[in-house]
Amino acid sequence: MKNNNSICFISFFFLFIFMFINMLFTLYFLMENIVIFLEWEIMSFNSMNIVFSILLDWMSLLFMMFVSLISSSVIFYSKSYMKSELNLNRFIVLVLMFVLSMMLLILSPNIISIFLGWDGLGLVSYGLVIYYQNVKSFNAGMLTVLSNRVGDVMLLMVIAWMVNFGSWNFIFYLDLMKMDFCSNVISGLIILGAMTKSAQIPFSAWLPAAMAAPTPVSALVHSSTLVTAGVYLLIRFNALLINTEFLKILLLISGLTMFMAGISAVYEFDLKKIIALSTLSQLGLMMSILSIGFSDLAFFHLLTHAMFKALLFMCAGMIIHMMNDNQDIRYMGGLSIYIPMTCLCFNISNLSLCGIPFLSGFYSKDLILEMVSMSNLNFIVFFLFYFSTGLTVFYSIRLSLYLMVNEFNLLSVYNLYDEDYVMLKSMILLLFMSVISGSVLSWFIFNYPYMIFLPFNMKIMVIYVSILGCIMGWLISLMNLYSLNKFLNFYKLSNFLSLMWFMPNLFTYGLNYTVLNFGKNLTKNIDYGWSEFYSGQGLFNIIKNYSIILNVFLLSNFKIYLYSFVLWMLFMTMFMLK
Known part of the structure; x- marks a missing residue:
């Protein structure tokens, strides 16, 4: 328990110091109107360069300051809220991975590194939503991660379309890309991706479901990390999307x-x-x-x-x-x-x-x-x-x-x-x-x-x-709203309104029902049906019946053996007489 508390305190301390440094840099960058673009070459092979880019401006620094302030408060809060948790270290590590993924997304002027942060958020959020291991959490986790996968696919397609511009540093091309078919495709994909991450219609069902996560995680997810990633992406791509x-x-x-x-x-x-x-x-x-x-x-x-x-x-x-x-x-x-x-x-x-x-x-x-x-x-x-x-x-x-x-x-x-x-x-x-x-x-x-x-x-x-x-x-x-609605005969309407316009049913169960039902029929008719009867199960029954008969011969008393011997001798005698 003491070790758990020390990890909480160290994480809180470093994030708080990082927030304070960010605040000073934000003020300096705002006053001097500075933008710094850093490129670190990780590897160079013939004509191919693998580089890691970072964009430091007032917007990214200010957002990082807010993320680090909220995450430090959440970790300090978790020290008491999760004190009865045996795996508190695992929880703190997951939260830190979540925050680091968000910071990677904030600092990236490059669509590849944005995708890494974006996918990191989706993956770690799944681990956090299913943290309390029960059926409700597992369902909520699958709903969250699969909804976010749609946005991941959109970003992968953006990466493919960005090949036409010669580099994935989108920040250089925002003004050049306007009024072009390729830029229109990229605009549509970026907006679709942002809609999934920020839970707009028809992808809204996962956001209330993600409440299965521990409350400190909800405080982090719903304030400055996962759901704001889509909005932040659109803010960065705003020059391309306008008009x-x-x-x-x-x-x-x-x-x-x-x-x-x-x-x-x-x-x-x-x-x-x-x-x-x-x-x-x-x-x-x-x-x-x-x-x-x-x-x-x-x-x-x-x-x-x-x-x-x-x-x-x-x-x-x-x-x-x-x-x-x-x-x-x-x-x-x-x-x-x-x-x-x-x-x-x-x-x-x-x-x-x-x-x-x-x-x-x-x-x-x-x-x-x-x-x-x-x-x-x-x-x-x-x-x-x-x-x-x-x-x-x-x-x-x-x-x-x-x-x-x-x-x-x-x-x-x-x-x-x-x-x-x-x-x-x-x-x-x-x-x-x-x-x-x-x-x-x-x-x-x-x-x-x-x-x-x-x-x-x-x-x-x-x-x-x-x-x-x-x-x-x-x-x-x-007054009780449901009794009021029954009285006014609006019960069906209240059901429609309270269940998010039936969105969870339409866009999760509605889309999955046909596929899952087909799978069920396939299992019932093929795996548990004729193929099972004629192959696995049928073969097993035939061998089992033969082994039972053989077992009777092997384990029965001596009388059966003698009877069979006498019968055999009779058959032989009859054969010889002929």
Whole structure:
């Protein structure tokens, strides 16, 4: 156990120091406007060079700073959260491999090394999702890894198409590749790959399923690593993608993802799944603002979202621990009396998610919605943005009321012990960042001020939808949603909405059913059917029957032998007489 704790502390210490160094370099690179491109030649053979490339600019350094800060907090948190785990070393090594894969992806200007980091994320995420070894985890792990394999195949095809340009350093060709058939193919493949990793429709089913992983992993996956890889890839390829038809399709798909995730979260009662669906909603928001052409804004929201989402999962992990590993919010309530510090962190991160003024989420979310209001977009996109914002407030307020305000519904309150100070230290660090990161980053990223002029009602449209969502969340938390739907005869509709528009059934079981059913019939009719009867099983039965007869002759008493001898003599005599 002591050895386990030392590994946790060493990992935390190195990641925290790395974060601090990154922060200093980010400030320097921003002030001096520096970009460094490094190439390390690993091997040279005749005319073939194998090189490893690294791109250091303010964006990659800033993102690495956030990844290392969140991963150091998560490892420090795991020291207490996973203390009863026998294989804690294995868990920490998996988390470190996960973080290193993400950093490889962040630093790469080369499509090959991006693929290595991309595939590393998919592979290690499988190991982390199946960490608790049960059937549910195995199913979730297979769903996660197979969905991500689609994105891996897309990236492999991009590597094949990039051969036409003479090098895999895509960063050199982004401006040259425009308006070319080859670049259109690459654009489509990049967008498809990013959609699988960032779980847009129709690949959304794996994200809530990945909740089978331990909570510290969920905090890492849903904030700054696996799901943000797709968004980051699109930000890097933004110069190539701009003004292509694919971005218009992505705008609609990501808007629908945001809407679908918000609706599903309203019907959900699993604490971790509600937060996972909120991640899906925010990913839709990032993707859609990126589709309009504001890649800096998408990156800004990606970073602010990372902070409060990691904190939200950490608070959820502590609450689940205290609830005897129960995740159903209907059994919770009145927690603010028993665990006030955790509830404080939970509420601030939840309000930041809603975009309450002067918390970190407000700076990015408000700017995104005002830029949408200024842009030349149709009513459907406008509706999806604002309605999804209202839904975010709706399910966040509903969640807070279920946890903090309603009556305590679990069997006993004795398991509500005082808060764990190791977990609280890591949570308070992220709490501080959740409050200030939005305002600090708005000075970092935008070196010129945005002046947005809108009519009064348009300007405070965000407040309108937030207040409406808040009222709806308060009303719904007072009543049982399912009984209300049965009463209104909307039970089938609620089933459709709560099950993510039947997406897990359509795009996982729906696609697999025919193949699996064919395999079952093949096994039944061939392996266990006629071929078995005539070959393996039939041959076995014939040899077995002969051996039984032979065994009777060999192991029976002497009488049979004498009878056979007498019969044989009779036959011989009759033969001789003839």
